Amino acid sequence: MTSDHIRKSFSILFVLIFFAYLFGPLIIMSLTAFNSSSFPRVTPWECFSVEWFEFLTKDQKLIEGLQNSVFIGLGVVCLAVPMGLAGALMLTQVRERVRPWYYTITISPILVPGVVLGISTLLFWDRVGTMFGASRESVFYNGFFLTIIGQATFISAYTMLVFISRLQRFDRVQEEAALDLGATHVQTFRKILLPFLKPAIASAAVLAFLASFENYNTTVFTIVSESTLTTFLAAKVRHGINPSISALAVVIVVLTLLGAALHEAFKRRELAAEKESARVAKGEQKSRGAQSRFLFDPTVIMILLIFTAGLGTAYFAGTIGLDECKTEVLAEKRRIVQERIKKRQQKTMFQDAGRQALTPLTQEEIKKRQAAPGTSNFQGLFSPENLEEQVGTSKEETQDAPGRAGTENFQSIFAPRNLEEQVGSEEQKQSE
Amino acid sequence: MSADVQLNDVWIRFGDFVAARDVNIHIQEGEFFSFLGPSGCGKTTLLRAVSGFLDPSEGQVLIGGKDMAGIGPNKRPTALIFQNLALFPLMTVWENIAFSLEVKGIGKEERRKKANELLELIALPDQGEKMVNELSGGQKQRVAIARALAAEPDVLLLDEPLSALDLKLRQHMRTELRAIQQRVGITFIYITHDQGEALTMSDHVAVMSQGVIQQVADGSTIYDHPETAFVASFVGENNMFSGKITEVSEEYAVVETPSGMLRARRTKGKGGSLHRGDEAFVFIRPESLKFVNGSAFDNRVNANIKQQEFEGSFWQVFFDVEGNNRTVKLSMVNDGSTLPHEVGDRVELGFSADVAIATPAGELAAE
């Protein structure tokens, strides 16, 4: 009884930990997208805001990268789906003994590191280009071309797996039946096999697009002078991040969830339809409304409603009252800073008093030091994180509230991160 | 174009395995012809050679006198009804039926019309819009027939089309199939392992075993005059006695068995080669076996009654016969009188030489 209890709670605990491990990072990151703080973080929570989403829409390079990613994704779909299909069909044709070999070879690109694929694509097409004496502007050196070709090498192996699993459920006798009824081989393919493969084609296309969209390892080599979303993000992270990246992630996560939910609804519908037809075959009455259009399906409507409602709520909550909140937070920060300044003044005076008249500082000099922390506190300046922060935040502040920027020297003080750094280094200095 | 089907010296091999061995058959136009044989004997393989899915390793397939070598299944005047039907699950019933018209490029209007005619023929009017898997087993069966007929074949090939149905439906479909065949008047080549189906429906039956055609004849000839030991034992029930031939004449043979000397009509044709000293079997049908009640019989054997079963119109009596380790069965019409004997009684059984058959042991010798 008790051991049973323990075991039960233990397994629940395990599941909780597992889910926390899986989804914890995603949840935290999603939250940071709604915090008005200029660094992605949850604490201290400042204001609930959707401004990072707006910020996202204004980032021209990001939009461009996104467009490129979509373009490349579509290109990869156009290439990888037919290639995967051909590969899978070929597998059904080759002789039994050759089959394992064929299979291993065709899926091997999945096992090759993406980096290797990227480099080899680049080198190979460079060779080809040189052979034809093509110019640097030609297609062989075009980032889009190379990326589509390079990604398709392994993504077509993914799509092939999708097709193989679908083909395994195909009753080949149907093809014979079609032939027997006078269909040509082409007609048999078009009218029998292709309709059967339709769901697999859709799955393979989605899979290929997603795999292309999120790819970095191969793309970073093949993209040459262009950029995709992933390469842009990676480059951006190197220069310091702000919550707009979280916002982008939230968009992607929400779209994924939405897609998954719709897919699930669709699948359940198919299942219900199958059951229904089995029931009808048994001679039972056909239940009404079982075959409504997909878009009028209650589940689908619910999902779309919830999605829209969530979107609306987030938007209003994130824009209404944002300015007041920000002013409050700012006032709060100012207060804290003032307090710290006071404290520090006292400390400095105390220290100065301790040092006596060795190097007496005038009241004015003290003030100057406090006003420009960068110059008075060299430790803080050389901490690289602090440096980026300072640059980043000063930009933000000027953008957000140009009126406030009147006292230019104070800007960086108000960036909380910077403040902490300063205090930190101050403390460090004392302990030394 | 006439549509008789000829198989001339057809051999079909899969590697070392011989699935059809020197098959010679001539199927007349418009007849209902059955291949009967146990599962795995090569029936489907032969049918596939006729429909064009495989080429015989040797020999010819002629349809309407024309050699079919190199002509694909989509160019032959045949339509095959597959063992598992192979309806197209993604199409409606009428689209299935009209598929052969669709691939010919015939317009939708006309396809629809033809499909409706055929739905009428198979007694499924107004079911055209259904999906195939909304139909019951018997309905699917009929749709498969309609789909094949829509192609207007000269020869319809049916591969155990009723085997998936339950008994009652199977019997109903037998009559229906026969009726359809008479209505459309084309050649039907029917495959089955069920002798009841083969005997009731067919004009001619070819009995097959291990790739070899054993006998081709009409149903009653197959039953009454089996030519080989296989046919005698596979078609209908038969009591079997094995022994050695001691005497052969024009019409009869005498076989020495542990149960005694048995005289029987000798088989003709393929199984005809009986010689003195050969291993042979004597077959006697349960309904031809009698209790000896003073009347004279060519053959007599001693037996002990093991079991008696009442089956309404019949009594079935089972015996242990001296010198025969197989149970021997006798069936007699229930004429209202009680059985003359009881279990455990020692009796004498007799049968005339004219209703018994003597065959060479052939491939059954090992048993």
Ligand SMILES: Nc1ncnc2c1ncn2[C@@H]1O[C@H](COP(=O)(O)OP(=O)(O)O)[C@@H](O)[C@H]1O
């Ligand atoms: N493609 C093939 N390759 C090898 N052996 C086959 C092939 N098709 C059928 N056979 C063999 O031929 C024999 C006859 O098969 P089949 O014609 O399907 O029998 P059935 O009389 O039950 O229809 C079986 O032993 C089967 O294993």
Ligand SMILES: [Mg+2]
């Ligand atoms: Mg078969």
